[in-house]
Amino acid sequence: EKTLTAAVPVPADSVWGKVFSRYVETVDNVSGGELKIRVIGPESLPAREQINSVRSGIIDILSTFPGAYRSAFPEANVQEISNISLDEQKENGSYDKLKAVINKRFDAEVLSTYALGVPFHIYLNKEIKTQSDLEGIRLRSSELSQALLRKVKAQQIDVPIPEVFTALERKMVDGYAFNILGIDDMGWEGMTHYRVDPGFYSTVFNIMLSNKSKSKMTDQELEYLREAAKVFEENIQIELKEMVSAEYKRQESIGIKSIDLGEAFPEMARQVYWDELTKKSDFAVELKALMNK
Amino acid sequence: MEWYFILSGMFLGVVALLLSGIPVVFAFLIMNILGSFFIMGGEAGILQMVRNMQSSISNFSLVPIVLFVFMGEILLQSGVAKKAIDAIDKLLAKTPGRLSIVAIIGGTIFSSLSGSTMANTAILGKTLMPEMKKRGYSPSISMGPIMAVGGIAMLIPPSALAVLLGSMGKISINDLLIAAIVPAFIIAFMFFLYVFLKCVLNKDLAPAYDVESQPFAERIKPFLVYVAPLVLIFFVVVGSMVGGFATPTESASLGCIASLFMVLVYRRFTLEGFKNSLMETIIFSSMILFIICASSSFSKILGFSGTTQTLSALVVDLGLDNAYILICMLLVMLILGFFMDQVSIMMLTLPIFMPLINVIGVDPVWFGVMALIVLEVGLCTPPFGLLIFVMQGVVPTENIRNIYRAVIPYVLIEVAVIALIFFFPVVVSFVPDLIK
Amino acid sequence: MLYLYKIQTKIVDICFYFSCLCMLYLTFFISADVIFRSFGVRLFSGTVELSEYALLAIGLLCAPWVYKRGSNLKVDILIANKSDNFKKYHAVLVDVVILFTCLFVFYYGAYSFFESIERDTYVYKMLVFPEWYINWIIPVSMLLVSTEALYRLYSFFKAES
Ligand code: NA
Numbered sequence A: 001e002k003t004l005t006a007a008v009p010v011p012a013d014s015v016w017g018k019v020f021s022r023y024v025e026t027v028d029n030v031s032g033g034e035l036k037i038r039v040i041g042p043e044s045l046p047a048r049e050q051i052n053s054v055r056s057g058i059i060d061i062l063s064t065f066p067g068a069y070r071s072a073f074p075e076a077n078v079q080e081i082s083n084i085s086l087d088e089q090k091e092n093g094s095y096d097k098l099k100a101v102i103n104k105r106f107d108a109e110v111l112s113t114y115a116l117g118v119p120f121h122i123y124l125n126k127e128i129k130t131q132s133d134l135e136g137i138r139l140r141s142s143e144l145s146q147a148l149l150r151k152v153k154a155q156q157i158d159v160p161i162p163e164v165f166t167a168l169e170r171k172m173v174d175g176y177a178f179n180i181l182g183i184d185d186m187g188w189e190g191m192t193h194y195r196v197d198p199g200f201y202s203t204v205f206n207i208m209l210s211n212k213s214k215s216k217m218t219d220q221e222l223e224y225l226r227e228a229a230k231v232f233e234e235n236i237q238i239e240l241k242e243m244v245s246a247e248y249k250r251q252e253s254i255g256i257k258s259i260d261l262g263e264a265f266p267e268m269a270r271q272v273y274w275d276e277l278t279k280k281s282d283f284a285v286e287l288k289a290l291m292n293k
Numbered sequence B: 001m002e003w004y005f006i007l008s009g010m011f012l013g014v015v016a017l018l019l020s021g022i023p024v025v026f027a028f029l030i031m032n033i034l035g036s037f038f039i040m041g042g043e044a045g046i047l048q049m050v051r052n053m054q055s056s057i058s059n060f061s062l063v064p065i066v067l068f069v070f071m072g073e074i075l076l077q078s079g080v081a082k083k084a085i086d087a088i089d090k091l092l093a094k095t096p097g098r099l100s101i102v103a104i105i106g107g108t109i110f111s112s113l114s115g116s117t118m119a120n121t122a123i124l125g126k127t128l129m130p131e132m133k134k135r136g137y138s139p140s141i142s143m144g145p146i147m148a149v150g151g152i153a154m155l156i157p158p159s160a161l162a163v164l165l166g167s168m169g170k171i172s173i174n175d176l177l178i179a180a181i182v183p184a185f186i187i188a189f190m191f192f193l194y195v196f197l198k199c200v201l202n203k204d205l206a207p208a209y210d211v212e213s214q215p216f217a218e219r220i221k222p223f224l225v226y227v228a229p230l231v232l233i234f235f236v237v238v239g240s241m242v243g244g245f246a247t248p249t250e251s252a253s254l255g256c257i258a259s260l261f262m263v264l265v266y267r268r269f270t271l272e273g274f275k276n277s278l279m280e281t282i283i284f285s286s287m288i289l290f291i292i293c294a295s296s297s298f299s300k301i302l303g304f305s306g307t308t309q310t311l312s313a314l315v316v317d318l319g320l321d322n323a324y325i326l327i328c329m330l331l332v333m334l335i336l337g338f339f340m341d342q343v344s345i346m347m348l349t350l351p352i353f354m355p356l357i358n359v360i361g362v363d364p365v366w367f368g369v370m371a372l373i374v375l376e377v378g379l380c381t382p383p384f385g386l387l388i389f390v391m392q393g394v395v396p397t398e399n400i401r402n403i404y405r406a407v408i409p410y411v412l413i414e415v416a417v418i419a420l421i422f423f424f425p426v427v428v429s430f431v432p433d434l435i436k
Numbered sequence C: 001m002l003y004l005y006k007i008q009t010k011i012v013d014i015c016f017y018f019s020c021l022c023m024l025y026l027t028f029f030i031s032a033d034v035i036f037r038s039f040g041v042r043l044f045s046g047t048v049e050l051s052e053y054a055l056l057a058i059g060l061l062c063a064p065w066v067y068k069r070g071s072n073l074k075v076d077i078l079i080a081n082k083s084d085n086f087k088k089y090h091a092v093l094v095d096v097v098i099l100f101t102c103l104f105v106f107y108y109g110a111y112s113f114f115e116s117i118e119r120d121t122y123v124y125k126m127l128v129f130p131e132w133y134i135n136w137i138i139p140v141s142m143l144l145v146s147t148e149a150l151y152r153l154y155s156f157f158k159a160e161s
């Protein structure tokens, strides 16, 4: 029996922490209990430092979102704005290109990618009718939504995550952008009354295995990890779909109303971000040709 | 390595280094270098620790700590605080242990103007200690109340630590601060009672001296001039936050501006005073931030090794009664308070405690207020107590043992108040309920 | 040695003044940001992040200055009652410990600094800039503290001999 250390950028008991624990369970099952994974969160390793730890082999496995390693991989966010499926990405070679970069820069193998199709939304505590109503509205700025909010001329307010609760409670901000499954964890939903539909972008988590750790593992153990990744990737996609539709229902039941801006909205959001990325990088241009349909 | 071995090794290591007289920062730093080497994986672990140091301190939630200290220092260095304390002094006239009572009342008032326990203690210490020494007050009623009442600054808004506790524990900061006000006044009143009774019973503790007797109208005038207008600062800080104008941190910045404004209004602004308040704030902040920077890896190493998780799983597995779990949590925080700063304690315990609190269905505000008072106790408990260090700074010649001894009765009073809140949660809940 | 120490003192002072500027930034710019925002004007993006880096500067760049003044927090309950001679040698020992601890952290801080230049890593938050813009702070701070400790030891042994 061997225990590996894995890190996630969110608390282990949050929704995304629990989703990753499904992989931990799968590894346990596939290996017949021979391979265990111990999960640590940002309280033990700061979210942005986790990528350095997987590179140096301090941790064996990391499941994180592209924003956390954008510092050394500026094009990382393409996964979040792509509108083709993971299978299509694997087919047309774009997935391999991304994997190669991660392998080179972070000395890690991508075992699995999940959460594609789990969208982000703008949440508001006051009603709007059209996209133009977003102009001047005070929204908490975040790295991922920055370009979009600039485009719709929202007033971006810098509020760090721990203060968002108070900022919403005191109506200092009118809303924020967040992924559909996350707001329950943050305790913000009591102050959230509207959700702008349809969602935009996509949540992405990549599970990476440190190449340094590989040298300490047997081929059999590596095989368990890879096999479990395949099983997990298939199952979690279905589970997440159910979780997302359940979450829409739940939000409706607690009185969060939908404001529909039409399909043009997420499309615009995607193009704004693509423009931003392709402006600075040729690699992004190359990826856009493959990943933007 | 077994988790209990890591836990005791890290703890005893830091304690031993602290007791050997190495500055706090370096004691933590040495233990963290060792810890990251052995637990996080050799050289790579140390490199990671150094990187973590940087990210631990560049944290927006810590900004109010600096700003609330600055607020207090502005009032202190300009002499506005001294004027205010003199005014309170005048109002009190002939009370047994007058200067100690002034400290308690003044400290409670300044708690609403400064979110920093350290600035609060420094204000009282620098203003009252020389006079107390001159008048021959005994340590237990001079240094004791000054240190203890300083801690009330973290219960009454604005409070840097309450903001931190609320954000980290996802407790409504608003509810937390409102709920903490009544316990804060109970503590202040108990301090008052203790000093008063002690001075009545033993006249030698605070030798009486003659004060000019003046009519009440004469005595209240300075109070109205030098204390009452300071309420404006309180309104700027709390008002901007409650009014949805600013985040808690931003309200702290506005509070500094309001303090500067009041200093200008009193015509006490001097470049020299401003420079001094800036310098004092920087010294305090740098010391504290450097400690946070060096000690934050401590909790990270414990977390990384799985020690904290194992410990909390163990607690849940025991299947104890809620009351016991709560007592255990508060006890853990109390014990940590002997060795660590408040921020580190929160960083270490809240990630374990808060989920547990939610699971066992305890009111987080109730727990939050008790936790705040426990943290406040930690400010005064030796060997590591920030307020003890502040007092040491005010009276560098004083034997440290006397400082320790002076604060004990007040620590016991605070523990008694925690027990009161524990058995009668209504103490915490009735004001928030009243508002709703 | 004395000449080098004078230079070190200058640098320590510069770091201190830089921290003062950061402090003023926190006081005036955050307020200005709030006030302008209430009129719907966004003065700067990234106030939050800049304040975080200001904290980093205040905490670390001031540390050598605080150490120079000898006002670091310490628990001296066991040392307070010892003889002056004991205290003298104890202080030397503490300085030796500080020297090595800080040199150690300096080494790894510098390593991390050069690594971030070599890898060309960026900080991607609301503001985007090369990571070494902030990575120099730890090594510089640690180097200044260790040179201070070194000077103290030098003075001690010079006085002894
Ligand atoms: Na306060």
Ligand code: NA
Residues within 6 Å of the ligand: B337, B338, B339, B340, B377, B378, B379, B380, B381, B382, B383, B384, B385, B386
């Ligand atoms: Na303590």
